[in-house]
Amino acid sequence: xxxxxxAILLAVATTMSLVACNGGTPSSEVVSGQTGSETTKxxxxxxxxxxxxxxxxxxxxxxxxxxxxxxxxxxxxxTGKDVALNINQLDHSGYxxxxxxxxxxxxxxxxxxxxxxxxxxxxxxxxxxxxxxxYDNAEFQSRIEKPEINxxxxxxxxxxxxxxxxxxGCVTYVKKAWLDKxxxxxxxxxTYDDYYKMLLAFTNEDPDGNGKxxxxxxxxxxxxxxxxxxxxNYLPEFWQDAYPAIYQNDQGQWVDGFQxxxxxxxxERLQKAxxxxxxxxxxxxxxxxTAREKFFSNDQAGSSGSFAYWAxxxxxxxxxxxxxxxxxxxxxxxxxxxxxxxxINREAPVWVxxxxxxxDNSREQAIxxxxxxxxxxxxxIQVLWTYGAEDVHWSTKAxxxxxxxxxxxxxxxxxxxxxxxxxxxxxxxxxxxKKNAMDxxxxxxxxxxxxxxxxxxxxxxxxxxxxxxxxCKDAHPSPVSDVLTENNGTIIDAKNAVISKxxxxxxxIDAALADYKAAVGSIIDQALEDLNSK
Amino acid sequence: xxxxxxxxxxIQELQVQDIINTGLANSKEEAQKVWKKxxxxxxxKHIWNHRGFYLMFLPVAIFVIILYYWPMLGIRFxxxxxxxxxxxxxxxxxxxxxMFSTRAFWISFGNTLFLSILKLLLTTAxxxxxxxxxxxxxxxxxxxxxxxxxxLPHFMSWAVVAAIFSLMLSPSATGMINGxxxxxxxxxxxxxxxxxxxxxxxxxxxxxxxxxxxxxxxGTVIFLATLSGxxxxxxxxxxxxxxxxxxxxxxxxxxxLSQTIIxxxxxxxxxxxxxFESVFVLYNSAVFDVSDVISTYIxxxxxxxxxxxxxxxxxxGLFKSLVGGGLVILCNWASKKIRGRGIx
Numbered sequence: 121x122x123x124x125x126x127a128i129l130l131a132v133a134t135t136m137s138l139v140a141c142n143g144g145t146p147s148s149e150v151v152s153g154q155t156g157s158e159t160t161k162x163x164x165x166x167x168x169x170x171x172x173x174x175x176x177x178x179x180x181x182x183x184x185x186x187x188x189x190x191x192x193x194x195x196x197x198x199t200g201k202d203v204a205l206n207i208n209q210l211d212h213s214g215y216x217x218x219x220x221x222x223x224x225x226x227x228x229x230x231x232x233x234x235x236x237x238x239x240x241x242x243x244x245x246x247x248x249x250x251x252x253x254x255y256d257n258a259e260f261q262s263r264i265e266k267p268e269i270n271x272x273x274x275x276x277x278x279x280x281x282x283x284x285x286x287x288x289g290c291v292t293y294v295k296k297a298w299l300d301k302x303x304x305x306x307x308x309x310x311t312y313d314d315y316y317k318m319l320l321a322f323t324n325e326d327p328d329g330n331g332k333x334x335x336x337x338x339x340x341x342x343x344x345x346x347x348x349x350x351x352x353n354y355l356p357e358f359w360q361d362a363y364p365a366i367y368q369n370d371q372g373q374w375v376d377g378f379q380x381x382x383x384x385x386x387x388e389r390l391q392k393a394x395x396x397x398x399x400x401x402x403x404x405x406x407x408x409x410t411a412r413e414k415f416f417s418n419d420q421a422g423s424s425g426s427f428a429y430w431a432x433x434x435x436x437x438x439x440x441x442x443x444x445x446x447x448x449x450x451x452x453x454x455x456x457x458x459x460x461x462x463x464i465n466r467e468a469p470v471w472v473x474x475x476x477x478x479x480d481n482s483r484e485q486a487i488x489x490x491x492x493x494x495x496x497x498x499x500x501i502q503v504l505w506t507y508g509a510e511d512v513h514w515s516t517k518a519x520x521x522x523x524x525x526x527x528x529x530x531x532x533x534x535x536x537x538x539x540x541x542x543x544x545x546x547x548x549x550x551x552x553x554k555k556n557a558m559d560x561x562x563x564x565x566x567x568x569x570x571x572x573x574x575x576x577x578x579x580x581x582x583x584x585x586x587x588x589x590x591x592c593k594d595a596h597p598s599p600v601s602d603v604l605t606e607n608n609g610t611i612i613d614a615k616n617a618v619i620s621k622x623x624x625x626x627x628x629i630d631a632a633l634a635d636y637k638a639a640v641g642s643i644i645d646q647a648l649e650d651l652n653s654k
Numbered sequence: 655x656x657x658x659x660x661x662x663x664x665i666q667e668l669q670v671q672d673i674i675n676t677g678l679a680n681s682k683e684e685a686q687k688v689w690k691k692x693x694x695x696x697x698x699k700h701i702w703n704h705r706g707f708y709l710m711f712l713p714v715a716i717f718v719i720i721l722y723y724w725p726m727l728g729i730r731f732x733x734x735x736x737x738x739x740x741x742x743x744x745x746x747x748x749x750x751x752x753m754f755s756t757r758a759f760w761i762s763f764g765n766t767l768f769l770s771i772l773k774l775l776l777t778t779a780x781x782x783x784x785x786x787x788x789x790x791x792x793x794x795x796x797x798x799x800x801x802x803x804x805x806l807p808h809f810m811s812w813a814v815v816a817a818i819f820s821l822m823l824s825p826s827a828t829g830m831i832n833g834x835x836x837x838x839x840x841x842x843x844x845x846x847x848x849x850x851x852x853x854x855x856x857x858x859x860x861x862x863x864x865x866x867x868x869x870x871x872x873g874t875v876i877f878l879a880t881l882s883g884x885x886x887x888x889x890x891x892x893x894x895x896x897x898x899x900x901x902x903x904x905x906x907x908x909x910x911l912s913q914t915i916i917x918x919x920x921x922x923x924x925x926x927x928x929x930f931e932s933v934f935v936l937y938n939s940a941v942f943d944v945s946d947v948i949s950t951y952i953x954x955x956x957x958x959x960x961x962x963x964x965x966x967x968x969x970x971g972l973f974k975s976l977v978g979g980g981l982v983i984l985c986n987w988a989s990k991k992i993r994g995r996g997i998x
Contacts, residue, residue, distance in 0.1 A: 241961040
């Protein structure tokens with residue numbers, strides 16, 4: 121019997137070490153990494169622990185050390201304090217998972233970035249510091265040009281997250297060379313039928329000219345990004361007016377868009393497109409990175425002619441990569457087709473401050489003053505967040521350099537002393553650096569004074585941003601519901617199951633939606649009741 | 655023959671009698687007290703005499719307690735609603751009720767048993783076959799080369815294996831396997847290829863094939879060791895009896911391996927609930943019904959939720975541990991029956 125008991129204990133111990141190794145640090149026990157005693161008057165902030173995703177492009181491969189060093193110097197200059205910035209940059213595509221693992225280990229940062237859907241779940245939990253007052257009294261207030269961005273983030277009049285820029289979104293890019301090859305013009309693609317004809321041509325008319333039938337109309341990382349709002353922006357032409365998530369309709373009622381007729385129609389379109397082979401058949405399992413790299417790969421076998429991806433800087437990046445890989449020299453941004461109307465401007469990711477729950481706001485206020493308020497100082501620190509480190513990512517010193525030297529894509533750059541310009545990317549001397557964490561075209565407060573002339577020299581990025589702003593509408597705000605939070609994983613699984621059954625397996629749409637309703641219908645109903653009763 | 659307990663009682667009785675005989679005690683009760691004192695003293699004397707060994711064992715004991723037993727305190731969260739934010743709230747058996755009423759949990763439970771056990775049987779069978787084949791090879795250099803080649807996949811990480819096979823099995827124009835099938839006109843050359851890793855009918859066979867490819871070589875090690883220990887006289891005797899090569903394999907080699915095969919199966923059966931990485935890197939939402947195992951289910955419930963309930967994940971983990979514990983006991987019983995001693 122003793123041996124049996126030992127056996128059970130051993131088995132339980134081994135497995136539990138995998139699933140329950142959290143020592144149990146509830147939020148009330150969250151402590152900051154700072155040293156020194158907290159007072160209600162002034163907090164002696166010595167370090168900031170920051171968690172960020174891939175939007176901070178000055179990553180470890182791109183001289184993050186220089187960014188950190190110059191940020192610390194600039195803070196010292198501005199506030200007279202030595203504050204160490206410790207960055208924990210997590211994998212971009214698995215950010216929510218990675219943050220979950222950090223929190224599971226009781227490892228809470230001082231400040232972090234949160235995507236909109238994640239923020240919606242955390243906003244009312246007490247983990248995030250209420251920065252309403254700090255925001256209202258912030259030094260940057262007088263310079264803010266788009267106050268509505270942060271006003272829309274308020275929940276019950278309280279601001280738990282700050283966004284220095286508006287959200288941005290995806291537009292559909294088309295390879296110009298492929299359009300020429302199949303004898304089409306982007307300006308003629310006005311309806312879904314036109315768009316679909318283009319996809320068919322890209323699929324069947326050998327646009328890469330290799331003599332093989334090995335290309336596709338379009339590609340995406342999944343047919344529906346069920347875990348990332350606004351969910352449908354990677355295949356907007358197929359989803360059109362459908363919004364397969366819980367949203368507030370024009371009558372102010374919260375509804376489940378996944379069960380609406382528009383979603384059914386979208387599924388029909390996706391099913392047909394998959395059957396016709398105009399969508400890369402590996403789309404379901406492709407990651408964002410894979411889909412992106414297939415698009416500009418130097419081997420165009422298996423590539424697609426159109427690809428919906430982020431506007432602005434990514435217009436430049438995708439074009440640069442197509443040029444570098446000698447695929448194409450021009451990408452065309454497709455105006456939204458009639459059925460789409462507008463591309464979707466996602467809810468902006470926000471910076472949040474973790475509340476240590478001690479009832480004393482001095483630490484959190486110090487973090488706000490040092491980290492968030494300075495982010496939009498209109499000067500040196502805003503430049504750091506916008507363009508990166510001086511003389512590493514950008515410079516005003518006279519210099520000249522050449523990209524893609526010795527190739528037919530060679531391009532020379534020459535700058536005079538005092539002329540602001542972006543330098544070669546630290547990790548790729550054939551690519552021009554574009555921006556750091558904040559997109560200069562999307563930021564809500566401009567650079568001022570000596571820095572007002574610091575403008576992004578990338579024409580394509582600027583064009584991309586203008587194009588997007590002209591053709592976008594705001595995404596539906598994410599619902600805040602305990603029921604949804606509790607069952608998020610189950611709902612995502614159920615949605616993905618429908619997509620697989622309908623699109624990949626060609627199954628019956630009504631039957632698949634009935635399965636969805638059977639699996640999560642009661643949860644959805646409960647969530648809707650909860651949301652509509654507020 | 656008496657039981658061990660009876661034997662021990664008899665020895666104790668004799669020692670107590672000896673104490674009375676030597677005059678250290680006048681009555682039986684007094685003798686028993688003296689016996690107990692002597693026993694305790696003997697225990698501490700033993701510890702003291704072997705203090706070096708016990709001192710060496712101390713770090714191990716501390717390590718095990720801290721890393722294996724201390725985390726077990728987390729079991730309590732199976733009865734709490736415990737999120738990254740806020741204090742844990744006692745919910746009794748609510749997490750278990752949710753678990754047992756969730757279809758996805760039962761699918762993952764069934765898949766765990768099916769995938770693990772079949773994988774175990776298949777990889778063991780192929781390992782035995784390959785080991786016998788290697789044992790029959792006469793060219794030593796060829797045998798060594800082949801051994802090295804088939805061992806190599808074992809040392810590749812599952813992430814790399816998944817990347818390689820995902821590329822090879824891709825349904826798009828770049829997928830090698832679909833390309834070959836199209837070239838051979840086995841599938842429609844103009845149609846889309848087979849989506850091996852997103853097709854419910856194909857996912858499991860592909861999963862088993864990848865596991866066989868990766869683990870068979872390493873699995874042969876223990877069988878080759880057993881084969882090298884077979885008495886050559888048995889083969890000589892078979893030769894004298896006129897046995898063919900196949901007959902020697904069947905009547906000498908395979909019986910010699912049977913005990914090892916059973917031991918390998920029993921020892922691995924205890925680990926069937928731990929399947930995670932191999933599934934995690936190869937599965938996707940299209941094949942959850944046939945691929946999702948308990949560990950991947952726990953992972954999704956915990957880490958794809960921005961605000962997960964660790965209490966629920968712990969409840970599922972606790973259930974998995976209890977089943978795993980049951981299997982350990984079962985294997986211990988089977989081991990005792992088959993080879994006369996347990997695995998614990």
